[in-house]
Amino acid sequence: MTTKPTEDDLLAVFSRADLGGDEKLDLMEFSLVLDLLGLSWNKAQVQHRFELADFDRDGFISFAEFGELLRTQGWTTQGTAAAHG
Ligand SMILES: [Ca+2]
Numbered sequence: 001m002t003t004k005p006t007e008d009d010l011l012a013v014f015s016r017a018d019l020g021g022d023e024k025l026d027l028m029e030f031s032l033v034l035d036l037l038g039l040s041w042n043k044a045q046v047q048h049r050f051e052l053a054d055f056d057r058d059g060f061i062s063f064a065e066f067g068e069l070l071r072t073q074g075w076t077t078q079g080t081a082a083a084h085g
Pocket residue numbers: 053054055056057058059060061062065
């Protein structure tokens with residue numbers, strides 16, 4: 001069982017990866033996020049997820065888009081029903 005990050009963790013990761021400080025992630029910063037989260041995806045997978053996450057097609061992942069991606073992928077406990085208890 002792996003530990004899932006909380007929303008706060010995600011914000012911290014997002015901020016760390018947001019090298020440009022513009023509150024959105026380009027593809028390179030997005031791959032940095034995956035590194036920070038300990039996810040190992042190959043380049044094609046990263047590109048694919050990036051395109052999936054970029055809902056408004058502006059070429060960047062906003063924090064809202066990032067959070068949504070993590071929720072849909074089940075990487076965060078936020079927004080998902082508790083499986084136990
Ligand atoms: Ca976007």
